[in-house]
Amino acid sequence: MIEVLDSGVLATVQDEGRIGFSAWAVSPSGAADGPAYRLANRLVGNVPGCAAVEVVLGSIRLRAHVDTVIAVSGAPAPITVGERSFATGQAIPVAGGEVITVGWAPAGLRTYLAVRGGIAVPPVLGSRSTDTISGLGPDALAAGDLLPIGNDVQGLPAPDQVPLHPIDVAPVIDLVPGPRLDWIDENSKSVLVSRSFSVSDKVDRIGVRLSGPRLVRSRTGELPSEAIIRGAIQLPPDGEPIVFGPDHPTTGGYPVVAVVAERHAHLVAQLRPGYTVRFRWSR
Amino acid sequence: MLLEVGSHLVADYLHAIEQLDLPEVADVVPAAETILVRLHRASAMGSVEFRLQDLEPSAVPAGEQRTITVAARYDGDDLDVVAAETGLTVDEVIALHCGARYRVQFCGFSPGYGYLTGLDPLLQLPRRPSPRTRVPRGAIAIAGPYTAIYPTASPGGWHLLGSTDVTLFDPARYDLGQSPSLLEPGLQVRFVQS
Numbered sequence: 001m002i003e004v005l006d007s008g009v010l011a012t013v014q015d016e017g018r019i020g021f022s023a024w025a026v027s028p029s030g031a032a033d034g035p036a037y038r039l040a041n042r043l044v045g046n047v048p049g050c051a052a053v054e055v056v057l058g059s060i061r062l063r064a065h066v067d068t069v070i071a072v073s074g075a076p077a078p079i080t081v082g083e084r085s086f087a088t089g090q091a092i093p094v095a096g097g098e099v100i101t102v103g104w105a106p107a108g109l110r111t112y113l114a115v116r117g118g119i120a121v122p123p124v125l126g127s128r129s130t131d132t133i134s135g136l137g138p139d140a141l142a143a144g145d146l147l148p149i150g151n152d153v154q155g156l157p158a159p160d161q162v163p164l165h166p167i168d169v170a171p172v173i174d175l176v177p178g179p180r181l182d183w184i185d186e187n188s189k190s191v192l193v194s195r196s197f198s199v200s201d202k203v204d205r206i207g208v209r210l211s212g213p214r215l216v217r218s219r220t221g222e223l224p225s226e227a228i229i230r231g232a233i234q235l236p237p238d239g240e241p242i243v244f245g246p247d248h249p250t251t252g253g254y255p256v257v258a259v260v261a262e263r264h265a266h267l268v269a270q271l272r273p274g275y276t277v278r279f280r281w282s283r
Numbered sequence: 284m285l286l287e288v289g290s291h292l293v294a295d296y297l298h299a300i301e302q303l304d305l306p307e308v309a310d311v312v313p314a315a316e317t318i319l320v321r322l323h324r325a326s327a328m329g330s331v332e333f334r335l336q337d338l339e340p341s342a343v344p345a346g347e348q349r350t351i352t353v354a355a356r357y358d359g360d361d362l363d364v365v366a367a368e369t370g371l372t373v374d375e376v377i378a379l380h381c382g383a384r385y386r387v388q389f390c391g392f393s394p395g396y397g398y399l400t401g402l403d404p405l406l407q408l409p410r411r412p413s414p415r416t417r418v419p420r421g422a423i424a425i426a427g428p429y430t431a432i433y434p435t436a437s438p439g440g441w442h443l444l445g446s447t448d449v450t451l452f453d454p455a456r457y458d459l460g461q462s463p464s465l466l467e468p469g470l471q472v473r474f475v476q477s
Contacts, residue, residue, distance in 0.1 A: 022312040022319075024452070024464040025390040124454045125463060134394050135435075136454065179285040179317075224315030225391055225398075226285065251314050251391035262325070 075108025
């Protein structure tokens with residue numbers, strides 16, 4: 001068991017999510033920064049797909065009730081285990097009874113904490129992910145929670161520290177054209193891939209709302225609901241685009257003008273209010 | 284890829300795509316007028332596009348149509364409003380709603396929330412001017428060309444006609460090898476007054 005002493009801003013259990021249920025209006029959910037989540041699992045020697053803890057802005061305190069091994073990746077945050085300090089990107093042995101503290105992350109948004117064996121809360125529709133839009137899966141972590149530890153391991157924890165990708169506070173993100181790119185005018189098409197947008201304070205697992213240059217629709221009228229995917233950039237009537245995250249609604253009635261290339265989805269997951277972002281067409 | 288097929292052909296194209304049973308396809312998501320086809324790998328796009336470009340819609344054979352019946356209590360808070368706005372009596376509203384045959388066009392909004400087409404044109408109204416902050420679980424409602432049942436209590440802007448005790452979405456059914464959702468695209472639905 002791992003006991004939650006302080007859950008910080010928002011900490012949820014996440015894995016690879018619920019893929020293939022969109023037709024029933026179930027969002028994919030899952031770790032927002034997939035590469036960081038997978039790295040944490042690899043470092044502790046977990047089977048791929050084990051559930052880990054996704055921590056927003058760092059700041060979480062846990063107590064291990066048994067000897068275990070943890071690893072932290074994603075947005076870099078200082079880690080202490082008992083009296084010892086550690087950096088992200090390595091397997092860290094923890095003795096039963098020790099307190100694990102992941103401090104404030106100075107850059108980026110989401111830090112991942114994997115435990116050897118995986119967080120073994122009961123799966124819902126094959127996944128242990130918390131889906132913040134529908135409430136499927138476990139509740140967000142709260143002080144006093146006791147998280148069971150599984151035994152889905154393959155091999156030993158990593159012997160060495162690995163360097164993490166530094167967080168890019170002004171990333172350039174690749175886009176592919178969306179199905180409704182022709183719903184914005186020609187000037188807006190060029191604004192989308194030439195100007196900077198700033199990340200508003202409306203940032204969560206459902207989506208990231210951008211502010212900055214307005215995108216102007218080239219046509220009026222309503223769009224009948226159509227399917228949404230992660231990374232879809234939707235344009236509501238106010239002209240401020242929303243980039244959808246893992247807990248996106250499965251259908252929506254505003255035009256999707258572009259979609260973040262899958263290989264850059266993790267960059268969106270680390271966008272923090274106030275960061276700037278630029279887009280370019282993927283080639 | 285997003286296929287634009289038009290509202291009346293979504294179900295038939297959905298059936299045709301399912302019949303193809305393409306291994307490259309990860310997810311198929313119908314909506315009001317379109318169908319999203321998601322692939323496991325982008326590299327398969329060309330070959331799947333090739334298979335889909337000449338695809339003909341194929342109606343589910345009548346003998347294979349699945350129909351469910353939902354026991355409905357017509358006790359909704361908006362019956363009088365709907366009657367007033369449509370110029371019908373409450374009894375006529377109920378008769379039109381439970382006399383029609385519906386089909387699940389797509390799911391959206393929340394897990395297991397089906398958008399059912401087949402609503403009598405006389406009952407097609409815009410949404411309420413301001414949504415309710417809480418619509419109870421099992422509420423039967425209408426808006427635009429659709430009727431729906433709220434799987435869980437949630438905010439909602441549709442007109443409430445009645446209620447049902449049916450469980451719309453239950454993840455535990457998935458663990459038993461069944462569909463967690465009572466409604467799925469293509470299913471036919473009838474309401475029976477209880």
